[in-house]
Amino acid sequence: MHQPTDRVRRAERSQIRVMFDLAESVDRELVRLEVGEPDFNTPEHVVEAAAEAAREGATHYTSNAGLPECRRAISDAMASDYGVEHAIDEIVVTVGGMEALHLAVLATVGPGEKLLYPGPSWPNYETQAFLADGEPVEVPMPVEEGYDLDADRLIQRMGPETGAVILTTPSNPTGRVFDPEPIRAVVAAAADCGAHVIADEVYAGLTYDREPRGIAALTGHPDHVLTVGSCSKTYAMTGWRLGWLAGEKSIIGEVTKIRESTTACASSVSQHAAIAALTGPQEPFEEMYAAFERRRDYVGDRLDDMDGVSAPRPEGAFYAFLDYDADAEALDFAKYLLKEHGVVLAPGSGFGEAGAGRLRLSFANSMDRLEEGLDRLERGVAEY
Numbered sequence: 001m002h003q004p005t006d007r008v009r010r011a012e013r014s015q016i017r018v019m020f021d022l023a024e025s026v027d028r029e030l031v032r033l034e035v036g037e038p039d040f041n042t043p044e045h046v047v048e049a050a051a052e053a054a055r056e057g058a059t060h061y062t063s064n065a066g067l068p069e070c071r072r073a074i075s076d077a078m079a080s081d082y083g084v085e086h087a088i089d090e091i092v093v094t095v096g097g098m099e100a101l102h103l104a105v106l107a108t109v110g111p112g113e114k115l116l117y118p119g120p121s122w123p124n125y126e127t128q129a130f131l132a133d134g135e136p137v138e139v140p141m142p143v144e145e146g147y148d149l150d151a152d153r154l155i156q157r158m159g160p161e162t163g164a165v166i167l168t169t170p171s172n173p174t175g176r177v178f179d180p181e182p183i184r185a186v187v188a189a190a191a192d193c194g195a196h197v198i199a200d201e202v203y204a205g206l207t208y209d210r211e212p213r214g215i216a217a218l219t220g221h222p223d224h225v226l227t228v229g230s231c232s233k234t235y236a237m238t239g240w241r242l243g244w245l246a247g248e249k250s251i252i253g254e255v256t257k258i259r260e261s262t263t264a265c266a267s268s269v270s271q272h273a274a275i276a277a278l279t280g281p282q283e284p285f286e287e288m289y290a291a292f293e294r295r296r297d298y299v300g301d302r303l304d305d306m307d308g309v310s311a312p313r314p315e316g317a318f319y320a321f322l323d324y325d326a327d328a329e330a331l332d333f334a335k336y337l338l339k340e341h342g343v344v345l346a347p348g349s350g351f352g353e354a355g356a357g358r359l360r361l362s363f364a365n366s367m368d369r370l371e372e373g374l375d376r377l378e379r380g381v382a383e384y
């Protein structure tokens with residue numbers, strides 16, 4: 001029988017998923033800190049706008065690029081929130097940030113070409129490279145610098161065979177917000193070798209210590225930047241599957257053409273929900289950001305005070321990435337914490353080579369649960 005292609009077989013099962021499945025199978029009460037999505041439900045005004053649109057007949061295909069009013073809302077929000085300017089024909093509405101990444105990688109990385117990204121990184125980039133028949137290259141960033149972007153390390157690995165570089169800021173899994181200077185250097189180097197920078201900014205609204213700025217707004221080479229955005233994390237809308245890709249017009253035209261054969265368009269109902277989220281009342285989201293910031297402060301303080309654990313203070317997203325003082329591999333240690341202490345964290349080894357021996361803790365959880373989870377982590381590390 002004909003075997004499935006290497007393209008699909010090379011992809012590995014996510015270690016976060018391994019922990020998720022284990023957590024679902026054990027018969028005890030757990031504190032789940034492995035999950036990467038807001039614990040808030042989508043605000044009522046968004047749900048209502050989507051329901052209303054569906055009742056009024058917004059139940060059909062939209063154009064491949066998405067509803068013009070949805071792209072207008074995205075264009076305005078990108079400009080006002082992140083300083084990134086795009087006309088609506090430079091934006092395609094996608095099925096989550098995930099499809100935007102997939103389209104961006106398909107359009108920029110040819111067979112055998114390299115997709116570079118700083119590590120530790122979100123595991124889906126590796127799979128995205130495989131799906132494009134490209135080569136994923138993780139470039140580990142220094143833990144001593146709190147995983148900030150070290151431009152030289154990345155630039156040394158770039159060459160004519162580089163199709164694209166992904167920069168994720170704020171970062172999943174480290175919570176780091178990259179400094180503007182190394183970002184500028186990486187974009188300039190990418191432009192020199194004819195490569196694109198894919199700016200994964202799905203956490204851009206969750207930036208605690210500085211004003212969020214889009215990568216495309218920081219550089220003199222915005223035509224080499226493709227920006228990935230999403231309603232998932234900043235608008236508590238993971239299940240609506242609504243994101244976007246924005247960039248130079250000809251490349252957006254090409255991806256709009258091929259997406260006819262992948263998903264055709266994003267859900268019309270979700271596009272109406274996005275319009276309401278982006279243009280409607282912002283108070284529910286501001287309350288959510290304030291809650292995340294309080295949790296960030298609490299988690300940062302607890303980890304600073306905890307023996308046997310260290311972590312750079314998260315600057316964005318809702319993750320802390322921690323080192324632990326125990327002679328155990330990350331997956332084994334995460335399983336031990338789950339089974340013996342009832343707290344679930346994601347093994348850092350699931351985020352590439354640079355994540356080995358570390359754990360990711362998500363603070364997308366209530367204060368009470370975080371307090372309990374951190375108590376359990378503290379006991380687990382002490383008793384190991």
Ligand code: PLP
Pocket residue numbers: 036095096097098099122168171172200202229230231232233238242243
């Ligand atoms: N990029 C990063 C770094 C993520 O962590 C995620 C989701 O976890 C995504 C992109 C995709 O998010 P979505 O497809 O829900 O917009």
